[in-house]
Amino acid sequence: xxxxxxxxxxxxxxxxxxxxxxxxxxxxxxxxxxxxxxxxxxxxxxxxxxxxxxxxxxxxxxxxxxxxxxxxxxxxxxxxxxxxxxxxxxxxxxxxxxxxxxxxxxxxxxxxxxxxxxxxxxxxxxxxxxxxxxxxxxxxxxxxxxxxxxxxxxxxxxxxxxxxxxxxxxxxxxxxxxxxxxxxxxxxxxxxxxxxxxxxxxxxxxxxxxxxxxxxxxxxxxxxxxxxxxxxxxxxxxxxxxxxxxxxxxxxxxxxxxxxxxxxxxxxxxx
Amino acid sequence: xxxxxxxxxxxxxxxxxxxxxxxxxxxxxxxxxxxxxxxxxxxxxxxxxxxxxxxxxxxxxxxxxxxxxxxxxxxxxxxxxxxxxxxxxxxxxxxxxxxxxxxxxxxxxxxxxxxxxxxxxxxxxxxxxxxxxxxxxxxxxxxxxxxxxxxxxxxxxxxxxxxxxxxxxxxxxxxxxxxxxxxxxxxxxxxxxxxxxxxxxxxxxxxxxxxxxxxxxxxxxxxxxxxxxxxxxxxxxxxxxxxx
Numbered sequence: 001x002x003x004x005x006x007x008x009x010x011x012x013x014x015x016x017x018x019x020x021x022x023x024x025x026x027x028x029x030x031x032x033x034x035x036x037x038x039x040x041x042x043x044x045x046x047x048x049x050x051x052x053x054x055x056x057x058x059x060x061x062x063x064x065x066x067x068x069x070x071x072x073x074x075x076x077x078x079x080x081x082x083x084x085x086x087x088x089x090x091x092x093x094x095x096x097x098x099x100x101x102x103x104x105x106x107x108x109x110x111x112x113x114x115x116x117x118x119x120x121x122x123x124x125x126x127x128x129x130x131x132x133x134x135x136x137x138x139x140x141x142x143x144x145x146x147x148x149x150x151x152x153x154x155x156x157x158x159x160x161x162x163x164x165x166x167x168x169x170x171x172x173x174x175x176x177x178x179x180x181x182x183x184x185x186x187x188x189x190x191x192x193x194x195x196x197x198x199x200x201x202x203x204x205x206x207x208x209x210x211x212x213x214x215x216x217x218x219x220x221x222x223x224x225x226x227x228x229x230x231x232x233x234x235x236x237x238x239x240x241x242x243x244x245x246x247x248x249x250x251x252x253x254x255x256x257x258x259x260x261x262x263x264x265x266x267x268x269x270x271x
Numbered sequence: 272x273x274x275x276x277x278x279x280x281x282x283x284x285x286x287x288x289x290x291x292x293x294x295x296x297x298x299x300x301x302x303x304x305x306x307x308x309x310x311x312x313x314x315x316x317x318x319x320x321x322x323x324x325x326x327x328x329x330x331x332x333x334x335x336x337x338x339x340x341x342x343x344x345x346x347x348x349x350x351x352x353x354x355x356x357x358x359x360x361x362x363x364x365x366x367x368x369x370x371x372x373x374x375x376x377x378x379x380x381x382x383x384x385x386x387x388x389x390x391x392x393x394x395x396x397x398x399x400x401x402x403x404x405x406x407x408x409x410x411x412x413x414x415x416x417x418x419x420x421x422x423x424x425x426x427x428x429x430x431x432x433x434x435x436x437x438x439x440x441x442x443x444x445x446x447x448x449x450x451x452x453x454x455x456x457x458x459x460x461x462x463x464x465x466x467x468x469x470x471x472x473x474x475x476x477x478x479x480x481x482x483x484x485x486x487x488x489x490x491x492x493x494x495x496x497x498x499x500x501x502x503x504x505x506x507x508x509x510x511x512x513x514x515x
Binding site: 016019020021022023024026027028030031032035036038041045046047048049050051052053054055056057058059060061062063064066067068071072075078079084101105108109111112113115116118119121122123125126127130131135166169170173176177180181185186188189190192193195196197200201204229231232234235 | 289290292293295296297299300301304305309314315316317318319320321322323324325326327328329330331332333334335336337338339340343344347348351356360363364367368370371372373374431432435436439440443446447455458459461462463465466467468469470471472474475478488489490491492493494495496497498500501502
């Protein structure tokens, strides 16, 4: 009974993903064969790899669209519903504190979707390898996810209170600039990158649903003008948390050798 | 063959850990906060299985194709020693992956409708289509040029923070002058341009370049291309909004 429905969805998504990959294949092929005039090394493995990328991404998107997006969007709609928030019972205008479930949900869903973001997984694998393991893939992913969580909670608060976006942006960028000069140098480019990586396949649709729900529930908000602020903040805060993560680990590891030295001194009093 | 199947199973199992937070949070809000049962549990279970297997297969493909291709190209361009071709490639990669991006097409169409209803452009189909197309080309050119600037930075070893900080300074300044309707679209376009396939490829290219060029550190100089690619479109679209 569900089979025909699924088949058409699979065909459509697979087609879309292939269309996504085609320009990349075309450009890669052109430069590899015409400009660089090189044979493709290990072509069988390469073709299989691209097939894996297309099929994997298509399956991933189908699963999201069939199961997780409808659930997440429905949750966002219900949590921003005035009736659920108690407007039906009290009858008065809502204070910003009445939306507390929205902030908690926004933070939780931002954190969870970022952990599953394929582009972020890719970058953190690469960063783990390049740094020789000093930047752990999980540390980076958790730091970015925390950043998105904070940004969505703050962004929802902003929509509810109606405070102007640029205040948050300017304060955030000021913090980014200050951190840039104090954070370990190795992390800075990676932190900047993580701002762009977060707003991708998984996060954007859910964030858009949340923003739209909120903007249409709170009086005097425009979905067009207020909804987008969430994405803008979601690419700002991960920079802060990733640099913060590096600052904390650097601070911790600066303390650790000293305590080891002390231990050694205790064991070996002659030194 | 057996080993391949085993490692695949392990990979799928690993993605369960990636998805556990989503499952826990959605279940908590559905059952505890909203207090409603799940509508269609089989559909959700199947969907989750698709997501897990899909993620595992994608990561496998990443290691087999996208990472090696990016690194191989970086090495080949460095050996060829032609900066012009490298920059043309960077522009082509940014422009080519962006112009056909479905998410971008959706955003620009939406933008045209919003501008027409705000009275900024004529409310006719061809005017809207023209506006959407112009905006799409603006974003694609912006991504291409951003990657070119990012690659030049790697070649020259410029410190990234001056470029990015002044870029965001420009964004804040332009936001003050740009028409209100375009601001949201500008920030959105910065997000939609860095797709899941482009990110690993571009990252591998940057890290590969920084690895083969003497005196560059892959961690300090290799990363940062994504940051340029998501900053450039915001600046260009804000400009576009002010000029048009």
